[in-house]
Amino acid sequence: MMMTAQSPLKILAAAACALALAGCASFPTTAGKVSKAEPAAPELAIQSWQTDQGAKVLFVPSEALPMLDVRLVMHAGGARDGDQPGLASLTSALIGEGAEGLSVDDIARGFEDRGAHFSTGSYQDMGVVSLRTLSKPEWRDDAVDLLARVVGRPTFPQDALDRLRTRAMQGLKMEKQVPGPQVDKAFQRAVFGDHPYGHADSGTLESLPGITREDLRRFHERYYAAGNTVIALVGDVSREQAEAIAAELSAALPDGGPAPDLPRAKKAAERVVEHLTFPSNQTHILIGGQATWRGNPDHAALYVGNYILGGGGFASLLTQEVREKHGYVYGVSSFFQPMAAGGPFRLQLQTANDNADQALGVTMGLLRDFIANGPTQEQLDNAKANILGRRALETADNSDIIGQLGAIGFYDLPLDYLQRFNRQVKAVTVADIREAFQRALDADRLAIVSIGPEAPRLPQGGKDETQGQDQ
Amino acid sequence: MKALWIALALGALAVSARADLPTHEFQLDNGLDVLVREDHRAPVVTVMIWFKAGSIDEAPFETGVAHLLEHMMFRNSKHLAPGEFSRLAARFGGDVNAFTSYDFTAYYQQYEASRLPLALELEAERLKNLRIEDEDFHRELQVVMEERRQRTDDKPTALAWEKFQAVARPGTGYAHPIIGWRDQLAQLKPEQARSWYQRFYVPGNATLVIAGDVTEAEARPLVEKFFGDMPAGETPPRPDPTLNPPAGERRMTLRLPVRVPALYMLYNVPSLATAEDPATFYALTMLGGVLDGGLSARVESNMVRGQRLAAGAGAGYDGLQRGNGTFTFTASPNPGVSLDELEAAFEQEVRKIAEQPPGEEEMDRVRASVLAGQVYQRDSVMGQAMELGRLSVLGVDWRLAEQFDENLAKVTPEQVQRAARDWLVAERRAVAHVIPEEQQ
Numbered sequence: 023m024m025m026t027a028q029s030p031l032k033i034l035a036a037a038a039c040a041l042a043l044a045g046c047a048s049f050p051t052t053a054g055k056v057s058k059a060e061p062a063a064p065e066l067a068i069q070s071w072q073t074d075q076g077a078k079v080l081f082v083p084s085e086a087l088p089m090l091d092v093r094l095v096m097h098a099g100g101a102r103d104g105d106q107p108g109l110a111s112l113t114s115a116l117i118g119e120g121a122e123g124l125s126v127d128d129i130a131r132g133f134e135d136r137g138a139h140f141s142t143g144s145y146q147d148m149g150v151v152s153l154r155t156l157s158k159p160e161w162r163d164d165a166v167d168l169l170a171r172v173v174g175r176p177t178f179p180q181d182a183l184d185r186l187r188t189r190a191m192q193g194l195k196m197e198k199q200v201p202g203p204q205v206d207k208a209f210q211r212a213v214f215g216d217h218p219y220g221h222a223d224s225g226t227l228e229s230l231p232g233i234t235r236e237d238l239r240r241f242h243e244r245y246y247a248a249g250n251t252v253i254a255l256v257g258d259v260s261r262e263q264a265e266a267i268a269a270e271l272s273a274a275l276p277d278g279g280p281a282p283d284l285p286r287a288k289k290a291a292e293r294v295v296e297h298l299t300f301p302s303n304q305t306h307i308l309i310g311g312q313a314t315w316r317g318n319p320d321h322a323a324l325y326v327g328n329y330i331l332g333g334g335g336f337a338s339l340l341t342q343e344v345r346e347k348h349g350y351v352y353g354v355s356s357f358f359q360p361m362a363a364g365g366p367f368r369l370q371l372q373t374a375n376d377n378a379d380q381a382l383g384v385t386m387g388l389l390r391d392f393i394a395n396g397p398t399q400e401q402l403d404n405a406k407a408n409i410l411g412r413r414a415l416e417t418a419d420n421s422d423i424i425g426q427l428g429a430i431g432f433y434d435l436p437l438d439y440l441q442r443f444n445r446q447v448k449a450v451t452v453a454d455i456r457e458a459f460q461r462a463l464d465a466d467r468l469a470i471v472s473i474g475p476e477a478p479r480l481p482q483g484g485k486d487e488t489q490g491q492d493q
Numbered sequence: 494m495k496a497l498w499i500a501l502a503l504g505a506l507a508v509s510a511r512a513d514l515p516t517h518e519f520q521l522d523n524g525l526d527v528l529v530r531e532d533h534r535a536p537v538v539t540v541m542i543w544f545k546a547g548s549i550d551e552a553p554f555e556t557g558v559a560h561l562l563e564h565m566m567f568r569n570s571k572h573l574a575p576g577e578f579s580r581l582a583a584r585f586g587g588d589v590n591a592f593t594s595y596d597f598t599a600y601y602q603q604y605e606a607s608r609l610p611l612a613l614e615l616e617a618e619r620l621k622n623l624r625i626e627d628e629d630f631h632r633e634l635q636v637v638m639e640e641r642r643q644r645t646d647d648k649p650t651a652l653a654w655e656k657f658q659a660v661a662r663p664g665t666g667y668a669h670p671i672i673g674w675r676d677q678l679a680q681l682k683p684e685q686a687r688s689w690y691q692r693f694y695v696p697g698n699a700t701l702v703i704a705g706d707v708t709e710a711e712a713r714p715l716v717e718k719f720f721g722d723m724p725a726g727e728t729p730p731r732p733d734p735t736l737n738p739p740a741g742e743r744r745m746t747l748r749l750p751v752r753v754p755a756l757y758m759l760y761n762v763p764s765l766a767t768a769e770d771p772a773t774f775y776a777l778t779m780l781g782g783v784l785d786g787g788l789s790a791r792v793e794s795n796m797v798r799g800q801r802l803a804a805g806a807g808a809g810y811d812g813l814q815r816g817n818g819t820f821t822f823t824a825s826p827n828p829g830v831s832l833d834e835l836e837a838a839f840e841q842e843v844r845k846i847a848e849q850p851p852g853e854e855e856m857d858r859v860r861a862s863v864l865a866g867q868v869y870q871r872d873s874v875m876g877q878a879m880e881l882g883r884l885s886v887l888g889v890d891w892r893l894a895e896q897f898d899e900n901l902a903k904v905t906p907e908q909v910q911r912a913a914r915d916w917l918v919a920e921r922r923a924v925a926h927v928i929p930e931e932q933q
Contacts, residue, residue, distance in 0.1 A: 049572035049573070049618070050614045050615060050618070052614045053581070056585060056607060056608055056611045057585075060607075062607070064536065087872060130789035134786070134788065134789045134858050134861070135854075135857070135861060136861060136865075137862050137864060138865070139865075161865075185798065188827055192828070195752040196650075199650070199750060199751050200647060200648050200649075302647045303642040303646045304639070304642045304647055335583070336576070337579055337580050337583035349636050349639075351639055352639040372642075404584050407585070408583045408584060408585075411585055411605060411608075412605065414536045414537050415537055415586070415588065415605065417535070418537045418873075419872045419874075421872055
């Protein structure tokens with residue numbers, strides 16, 4: 023039991039044996055009883071309708087706490103920047119900085135006098151505006167009225183634009199102090215190139231100075247339109263109240279329909295290798311490429327497979343091998359990030375400069391092997407047990423639920439998406455994962471982007487690389 | 494009139510914020526404190542164990558050992574080979590992790606509710622039967638060295654903060670970094686981790702918190718079964734914290750590879766534990782809220798927006814510590830603004846309150862935020878377990894959280910004024926100017 027060289031497979035086998043034999047003296051003694059209990063997987067009863075202006079509404083009532091979450095999600099992320107990187111993100115940052123008849127101070131006090139939290143966020147696909155308020159009408163009504171004005175009739179004051187632009191540019195300078203953000207941006211460029219996902223949505227020192235109030239106004243008019251918006255509501259309000267709130271918010275937004283679809287991102291024709299020289303103590307390495315999209319029929323297989331490979335935290339193959347066995351890293355992980363018009367696979371690790379060659383070799387070997395062979399049946403069974411066994415955790419809080427509603431609405435997923443996903447996970451086989459990975463990823467064409475004092479040596483492919491897995 | 498409306502509404506809200514979630518409290522014969530919070534909203538449960546042992550308890554020759562031991566707790570025990578703890582937890586749909594702070598070390602497991610017995614058995618296993626093997630220790634030490642490179646050595650602002658803390662909290666366990674000084678960390682030995690485990694990981698030094706879809710009747714027999722047979726153990730004597738006399742003003746200039754300068758100021762002030770009168774803690778809490786309780790508070794309104802001195806600025810009081818409290822100001826300047834100007838602007842904000850008590854409207858806004866925050870916090874079972882455990886290791890009755898708003902309601906504007914005058918004084922502070930290497 024104490025042998026540290028024990029391979030992950032043997033440990034898993036030992037654990038499974040303990041489960042099967044529960045009742046005898048094996049450890050943990052509770053495993054047998056606990057594995058007989060079917061884990062609860064609460065279903066979200068989502069209500070949905072359209073407002074008169076064409077906004078899609080998703081609502082889950084929840085009376086347990088006297089609070090309400092409201093989230094507006096628009097196709098208004100950095101992918102809509104056009105030739106002005108940072109436009110979406112600055113527009114989002116200025117929502118709340120001034121609205122018809124209201125100064126930024128009025129707005130800040132208006133929310134905070136009522137204990138309400140207001141925030142905005144900008145991502146590659148999405149612009150997001152969120153409100154959390156107490157749900158009793160004496161607190162809620164004013165907060166919702168204020169939200170409607172702030173998001174529907176922003177004034178984009180020049181002084182706020184100047185101030186937030188300066189802040190954004192200071193932030194870009196700070197990013198140059200540390201390795202992480204620099205390599206992230208290089209990776210995004212390497213994977214997506216000229217596609218709308220290919221530029222950093224925080225803008226650049228060159229692009230930000232050129233953005234004007236008029237640009238913000240136009241962006242808001244087009245992309246914060248009701249027909250381009252999903253309104254998600256979770257909390258202690260009735261259906262009638264939810265309808266009234268959604269109607270008020272929708273009516274406040276500019277008129278207009280959905281934004282046009284983005285072009286689908288393409289896979290790289292050949293491997294891109296890029297290294298940024300930087301005097302850091304660690305070398306950061308990112309490996310990946312365009313691999314998926316929202317609506318990909320392989321989604322469940324990729325999700326489960328990636329859980330096994332690098333998404334499952336301490337239980338993942340990458341962590342077991344690169345961290346626990348070799349001690350090369352503190353963090354190593356991978357994920358697929360499906361978005362509207364594409365989605366990267368991304369594997370990331372950070373390691374002491376002296377270990378960079380070996381860490382990259384072991385990692386590439388493991389990845390190549392996983393793409394070629396997929397997981398073992400046992401790994402798959404354990405992954406399913408985790409994913410299906412943790413559904414309750416994913417809808418426990420209102421803040422979890424509002425996030426699920428935002429994604430389901432935004433990506434046009436069916437209302438019973440979570441239940442369907444459960445069924446798909448249950449049905450996934452080893453072969454499904456192997457085939458889905460081979461469709462999504464070609465180990466020879468994945469970009470390898472790094473930052474550190476020296477470029478890590480690339481493994482030579484084939485046999486040398488696979489030593490990590492089979493040792 | 495608006496202030497009156499808010500004051501009345503606050504009263505009504507205070508009642509609803511305390512809507513009851515049953516909390517049970519008991520102690521095993523070996524001294525383990527147990528708190529069970531029932532919240533049946535969703536079929537989930539969080540199990541946390543908190544140890545009153547953080548990096549402030551480390552001797553100078555063992556900085557970093559509290560955190561390294563935290564890592565070892567996921568490795569090897571009598572019944573579990575390295576990595577098996579995490580894989581079992583994962584197999585049953587769990588999220589598990591831990592964190593080490595200055596004041597405590599805490600471990601959590603979150604599961605669907607039927608997994609409670611397993612969670613408790615796993616937690617008890619590593620508390621009773623941890624094994625620290627030499628080879629395994631050294632491999633994990635390598636991992637922690639990577640963690641340090643990632644979190645501190647490659648982040649000039651984190652490095653600056655580490656150097657600043659050493660001067661800002663002199664002669665206390667808060668002066669060394671939680672992860673440990675780099676060269677000492679590299680030399681830690683397995684016997685130091687074993688010694689730490691034996692000294693501090695005993696039932697009388699721990700609080701077990703169980704929160705979520707669980708009753709006391711379900712939890713108690715399981716706790717007794719898995720934790721009841723442990724010997725009580727003993728922790729080394731530790732002095733009660735007292736309020737330090739002023740250390741004198743400390744000023745430092747840090748030249749580091751930053752692209753944007755930064756200003757740090759930290760005042761050594763009483764905490765709830767060291768304040769002679771708890772009213773001081775509440776007055777300082779209100780002072781923190783008036784200065785930077787939100788986007789409408791003074792730091793954002795005056796320094797970030799009004800005078801546009803700072804790209805980002807913040808101020809805050811942390812009075813929930815085992816030792817003394819801290820009142821911290823941090824800012825990064827806009828181009829063309831000097832750190833001296835930023836420092837003067839913070840001083841100006843403090844002076845204004847020292848000369849003129851804050852308005853009732855500002856005070857009410859802080860209270861509204863605290864009250865609403867109490868409701869919002871209930872949204873997370875983990876958040877509730879965190880609050881209970883943190884108060885417990887600080888030696889504070891968990892009921893205090895429920896009286897927090899009442900105590901804040903009693904604070905007068907004059908008390909806030911006095912807090913600024915008495916505590917935010919030069920002889921109690923350290924100031925750091927962080928500037929790019931090439932600059933003078």
